[in-house]
Structure formats: structure tokens, C-alpha cells
Amino acid sequence: MGEKVLMKGNEAIGEAAIRANCQCFFGYPITPQTEVAAYMSKKMPKIGRVFLQAESEVAAINMVYGAAGSGVRVLTSSSSPGISLKAEGISYIAGAELPCVIINIVRGGPGLGGIQPAQSDYFQATKGGAHGDFQMPVYAPASIQEMVDLVQEAFDVADMYRTPCMVMGDGMLGQMMEPVEFKEREKRELPEKDWAANGLRGRKTHNVINSLFLKPEELEQHNLKLQRKYDAIKKNEVKYELYNCDEECDLIIVAYGTTSRICKNVVKMAKENGIRLGLIRPITLWPFPVEAFEKTISKTRLGYISVEMSMGQMVEDVRLSVNGRKPVHFYGRTGGMVPHPEEILSKIKEIVGFNSEAKDEVAGGIK
Template identity: 60%
Template sequence: MAKELWKGNEAIAEAAIRAGCDCFFGYPITPQNEIPEYMSLHMPQHGKVFVQAESEVAAINMVYGAAAAGKRAMTSSSSPGISLKQEGISYIAGAELPAVIINMSRGGPGLGTIQASQADYFQSTRGGGNGDYRTMVLAPQSIQEAVDLVQDAFDLADKYRNPVLILADGMIGQMMEPIEWKQRPSVELPPKDWAATGRHGREKNNFVTSLRIDAPDCELHNVHIQSKYDRMAEEELRYETIGCDGQEPEIILASYGTTARICWSAINRLERKYGIKAGLFRPITLFPFPYDQLHQIASRPGVKAVISVEMSQGQMVDDVKLAVNGAAPVHFFGRAGGSIPTVDEVADFAASVVKGGAGK
């Protein structure tokens, strides 16, 4: 199929429609506004539901309701709005409902800035709301990957009956790139026989709830949902490496999303400017995180250090340290609050680490 030029936010919205999204519940916040705008026009044209909610809190609870009724439901927002959705995301995880949530993240804390940021890594990968739960987190680095991941997200949410978060940033949402709409294989998914759709002759009523009032029952439920996360770690890990195989890199840049693209260029700059061979490890699933895969690369002879490169003050670096686990020194380079690291900044920092100038 021919390539088409799409804006990130609009492409993500269209991808959701193509993935069979039944309903979208949104609320305005920059830099994700083109998603609800696109949905408001196109969902009704497909006979699907669009509602502009009164708040992010209401939007995620509309998602909860539609998901409880067995529908493919989605919402999108940006960082401060995603914070407001955490209540609902916790309930969705607790009630074991599938849902897709887009975070076009921006700089914080608080109102922060509308510029791109990766400061929501902790919130995204550690559950975000109350209780022992996780969302599956997918981090695209391009519009094409965002489009592919959004479509996968609906299947993954249904497969695990768990919320799936697309963690992108304002850069991915606002830029335009050529993309290809791929033919997607149909995936066999479990029936939604738990949904509150009306009994229609069913012997017992379905009661979708996150309430487990008896502590032993609640513990069993926690153990059960944890087992789903273990299964995700076995079956759903996604990552990409560049310059790691057969090229004996001295240094590994670990980076996701927008900063991973900056790291591509930084790898070339390191080679040309400093004669340093660098590799890139790019996790695509941030939860589950590809710990073992990064550990193996960091353990190779010749690797002098691993640097986590982020648009934050150092969040994914915690997972990088857990992954590397002493196999090599781990350093951090980041810009925060909506500032984007330049290729030279990343390359110069990496070179200083190789030369032993930067503290661990």
C-alpha cells in the first residue's frame, strides 16, 4: 500500500478506528487535541460513539463503563490529564477490563509546559493509581510505530483484560510522517462472557467490580492479576537494538520514544566525531521492561558503560540499573521540563563517559 503523510495525533485516532474502537471519550488538553477532534468527526461516520466528557475523570470512567459492557474503548490525554485518569485506570485494572489510553506526555510537574517530555515514566510503569497493578506500556518512536502499536494495544488489552497505555509525547503527536496502513492479521481473543451486557437468559447476573471486601479474597485477586503481568513479561516483550550485534560497541545508549531517535543520530556523531562505537537499546514495551535482554547486551566484553538518555531528570534509568545489575556502569543524561536533548549534547556526554570524565 502507498505511503500517506499523517500527523501523529490524527494517525493514532485513525489507527484506533481501524482497530475496531467502538467508542472514544475525550477531554481537551494540549498537545493531544487532534485526537478527540478527529474522533468527533470520524467516529459518528463509522456509526461509533464519541463523547466529549466534562473532565478527564469522567472520560476514563466512561471508558470503564463501555469496557464493562464489552466494548473496545479508548481515551487520550496529556500528562496532567493522565494524572486525573489514574483513579479510573486503577479501577479498570482492578475490575480486569480492557482499555486503551494514550498519553501525549508533556513537561511537568503540575501544569508544566505543553512541550514534549518523558517525565511520566514512573507514573506509567509503576501503576500510577492506588493498589498493586500495572498497565502495559507501549512507547512508539515514530508515527508508523504509533499507528501499529495502537492497533496492537486493543488486542493486548482484550487478551489480558488490562489497560494498555501508549506512552508517546508531544513530539510524536504534533509531527507529520509518511506511514503505511498495514494489513493486520486477525487475532483470536477470549470471549467477553464477563461483560455487563444484560443477562439475556444467562443464569446468574454479571457484576463487574474491583471490590473484594474480604482480605483473603482481595489477596487472591492481587495474586491473580500479578500472574497476568508475569505472563506479559514472558510473551509480550518488545525492544529494538541498533549497532549492538557484531559491532562491538563500547557504549550502549538506552532510550525510548523520541529520545531514541536522537540517539540514532548520536551514534553516528560519536563514530564520526570521536571514533567511538556506540549501540542503542530501545525498549518498546516499558512495562513489561526487557530486563534480561538489556542485561545481556550490557554484559558483553567491550561495553564500558550504559547511558540512559531521557527527557526527564532520570526515571527509566532506574529500570536500566535493575537490568544491567552491575554488569557495567550506568550513567544518565537527560533534559527536562519540555527541553529536548540535541544530538551533540548526547554524543558529547557519551564521549566524556567513555573517556572516564563523567561520574557514575
């Protein structure tokens, strides 16, 4: 075991990126992720790497495009409205097949919303996030340690598949402090970046980075190529945790990030009330862990309940994974409100009292 260090989540993100050999950081301050940029501004110049505070989020993501095109590891970070501004650039990066890591420390919305933690960017992150037929891997850490591990994982996956990757945590994870250990990681066999626009380097022609295909036949072939890549990511890169799902349950909770930590306490509290609960914790939000539902569908008596800090954005993916075989319920808080274990348990007690033949697929929400 290595030495553990007490760190704020945002600062741990920066340190994890540095240790993953990130060479460039481009960003713009926005609460509650500004400490990522502040940490990188102090550390990167001291070790001969690039930190640049751009004039806007739009500028920052286009700087990421340029640096990624040269083949170096590059990071940007923002919070919800800032990610919206980066959306066009993220689509260009995906279209040009460039690796990079994007951090989203989510705050309440829509609009300027508030600076409290939320999970209401799920649709934006997992359903493409911008224009065109593309996807990107989205990681949802539940602790500062996992944030560190998944930032480093994201850089490897980005390089492996030539894709942008997002690490999405809520504002609570960005601001809280926990002990973290920077472990020696098992190294992946990563492909050479022989596509990079970094000079001739013995080649007869320059590499060109581009996402523009004016002939529809060529663009269709490019999209089919991208889809084959996304299919490989779905096959190889799904991550999830099953908690207390070994035996038959009354109900299985589905929750990610900070909410999943709250729900683990709910599982323990429910046991004291004679209610047996399980928990599926998606670690990759895309690809979504459909396999976890195949493993648990026969073990849940009354189906599933999606618990979120949103109005139920993940419910759609839960419902698609369950495919009508069991009821799917929902409980959520929104606008920066964090659900308490007692209120989640109260909702679960209400559901457990329902007839298991009930056909209403989605119940719950804000009381």
C-alpha cells in the same frame, strides 16, 4: 505495500483506533493531544460509533470503565495532568480486569508545566500509575508509523489479558507529521468476552463488573490472580530494538520514543569520531526489556547511558537490569527541552575518557 498517507501523529492515533474496531471514545481536550479527540469527533459519528467529550478527565475515564465493562473496544486520550486526573479510574479498570487503551501524549511538568514534549511521566506510567498492586502494558512508539501499529497492538493485548494498556508518546510525536501505512494486521486468537456486563444473553445470571473486595482474603486472592496475569505479560509481550549491538561497543545508549531517534544519529556521529556505540530501544516500557541487557552486557566496555527527556526516571530500570555488573550513566534534558545530538555526543566523549573501572553509577544530567 499499501498506500502511504501523510498524517499528524495525533490524527493517526485516531485512525488506527477506528481501524482496530474501537467503538467508543471518551476524552477531554488538553494540549498537546487535543487533535486525537478532534479527529474522533469528526469520524466516529459518521460510522455509527460513539464520541463524547466528557465534562472532565475524571468523567471520561469512568465512561471508559462503563463501556469497557460492556465488552466493546474503547479509547481515551489525554496529556500528563489529565492522566493524573484519570489515575483513580485507571486503577478501578485494572482492578475490575477490563480492557481499554489509554493514550498519553506527554508534556513537561510537574504541575501545569508546559506544552512542549517530555518523557517525565515514565514513573507514573510504569510504576502502576495509581493506587494498588497493579501494572499495565506501556508502549513507547518512536515514529508515527509505530504509533499506528502499537495502538492496534494495544487493543489486542488489552483484550487478550483483560487489562488497560497505555500508548505513551511525547508531544513531538503527537504534533509531527510523517507518512504512515495502515497495514493488514495478523489477527490474534482472542478470548471470548463472556465476562461482559451486556445482558443475560442466554446466561442464568447477570455478569457483574466490580473491583471491590471487602474481605481481605478475597482481595489477596484477586491480587495474586492479577500478578499471575502480569507475569504472563512479562513473559509474552516484551518488545525492544537492538541497534548496532552486534559487536563490542564502547558504550550502549538506552533511549525510547523521540529520544531514541536522536540517539541513532548520535551512534552515526560517534562512529566518525572513532567511538563505537550501541542502542537499546525499549518499545514496551512495562514490561521493561531486561532481556536486552542480558544480550548486551558482555558487549559493552564502559556500560550504559540512559538518555531521556526527564531527570532520569528510566535510569532506575536500567540500573536494575544491569544489576551492578557495569556502570550506568545518565544524560537528560527536562521541562520540554529536547536534547541535541551534539550535546549527547559531548557527554559520551566525556564518559569514554573515564577509567572503565569507575564505580560511579550515575553521571551526567543537565549541564
